[in-house]
Amino acid sequence: SQQGEEDPQALSIQEGENATMNCSYKTSINNLQWYRQNSGRGLVHLILIRSNEREKHSGRLRVTLDTSKKSSSLLITASRAADTASYFCATVPMDSSYKLIFGSGTRLLVRP
Amino acid sequence: KAGVTQTPRYLIKTRGQQVTLSCSPISGHRSVSWYQQTPGQGLQFLFEYFSETQRNKGNFPGRFSGRQFSNSRSEMNVSTLELGDSALYLCASSRGDSGNTYEQYFGPGTRLTVT
Numbered sequence: 001s002q003q004g005e006e007d008p009q010a011l012s013i014q015e016g017e018n019a020t021m022n023c024s025y026k027t028s029i030n031n032l033q034w035y036r037q038n039s040g041r042g043l044v045h046l047i048l049i050r051s052n053e054r055e056k057h058s059g060r061l062r063v064t065l066d067t068s069k070k071s072s073s074l075l076i077t078a079s080r081a082a083d084t085a086s087y088f089c090a091t092v093p094m095d096s097s098y099k100l101i102f103g104s105g106t107r108l109l110v111r112p
Numbered sequence: 113k114a115g116v117t118q119t120p121r122y123l124i125k126t127r128g129q130q131v132t133l134s135c136s137p138i139s140g141h142r143s144v145s146w147y148q149q150t151p152g153q154g155l156q157f158l159f160e161y162f163s164e165t166q167r168n169k170g171n172f173p174g175r176f177s178g179r180q181f182s183n184s185r186s187e188m189n190v191s192t193l194e195l196g197d198s199a200l201y202l203c204a205s206s207r208g209d210s211g212n213t214y215e216q217y218f219g220p221g222t223r224l225t226v227t
Contacts, residue, residue, distance in 0.1 A: 030212050040149075040200055042116070042218035088155065092213045098168040099145065100213060102155035 004089050004103030012109040019076040021106040023089030024069075030092040032065055033100065034074050037086045046074075046087075051094075079110045113138055116205050116219035124225045130191040133222045135203030137184050143208025144186040145216065146178060149200040158201075161186055162208045190224075198226045 004025040013019055025032070031050045035043040049056045049065045049072070056063045062075040076083055086107050090100040117136045125131050137144050146158040157170040161180035178188040184205075190197055200223050204216040 031214070033215070035218075040221070040223075042202060042220045043204075043216075045215045045217070048215060090155075096168065097212045098143070098160045098162070098208075099157045099170070100147075100216065101157065102147075104154050 004091060004101065006087075006089060006103040006106045008106060009104070010107040010109070012111065013079060014111050015079060015081055017079055019079050019083070019108055019110070021074045021087050021089075021108070023072045023074070023103050025072075025089070025091045025101075025103070026070065027091075028094040029067070030094050030097065032063075032072050033090045033092075034061075034063060034072075035088045035090060035102075037088065037105075039085075043088065076108075079108075081110050081112045084108060084110045116203055116217050118201075118203050118219040118222050120222060121220065122223045122225075124227060125193050126227055127193055127195060129193050130189060131193060131224060132187055132189045133201055133203075133224075135186045135188075135205075135219060137186070137203075137205030138217055141205035141207055141217070142184050143206045144180055144184065145204045145206075146186070146188050147202045147204065148172075149202060149221070150196075150198070155202075158188065160213075193226045195226050197224065199224060 033048045034046040037043045047058045060077045065072045086105045088105045089103040143162045145160040160168045175191045180186045200221045202221045203219045
């Protein structure tokens with residue numbers, strides 16, 4: 001079963017607006033990663049945040065991590081139609097390396 | 113660098129048959145992981161191999177098996193197929209030598225349909 005839950009399940013915004021997705025997980029982690037998937041294809045790695053980090057930026061992406069609440073958020077600023085995709089958080093459990101446990105995903109639609 | 117390749121891309125099988133899926137990692141990557149993606153269960157970890165050794169395994173029945181060759185290419189096999197095995201099977205590779213799991217590079221997946 002999945003460790004993480006994401007909300008919202010679906011998000012529809014206008015181009016230029018910001019999109020925020022949230023992820024919660026259950027166990028202690030080594031790191032947390034965000035991936036994007038277009039239309040049932042392979043996943044693309046977006047950003048990784050380690051358990052001892054609180055915030056990380058990469059281009060238009062900003063990720064936060066709160067290990068006390070076991071939650072993370074992904075912010076996409078100034079969204080574009082090309083950002084339309086499903087976004088997944090994935091955790092690497094502290095007690096079980098070499099695997100990713102994925103959240104349920106957020107479907108993002110950016111309207112032109 | 114060429115990306116992760118998976119073959120075949122699409123497959124239709126009948127219940128009770130078996131199937132073998134193949135994955136070629138990015139050159140220089142020694143870790144290969146497999147995931148199953150279904151609408152109901154989402155993305156689930158199957159197993160991970162590094163230098164021909166399975167280092168971790170998910171909660172799947174023994175019908176699901178895998179192996180890795182000396183050139184890091186990997187195969188997964190599903191025997192006695194069930195309708196519920198219909199899914200997108202994703203392979204991911206990474207260097208794998210850092211003692212943990214970091215950025216994974218995913219292939220396009222194999223879409224398996226069991227009828």
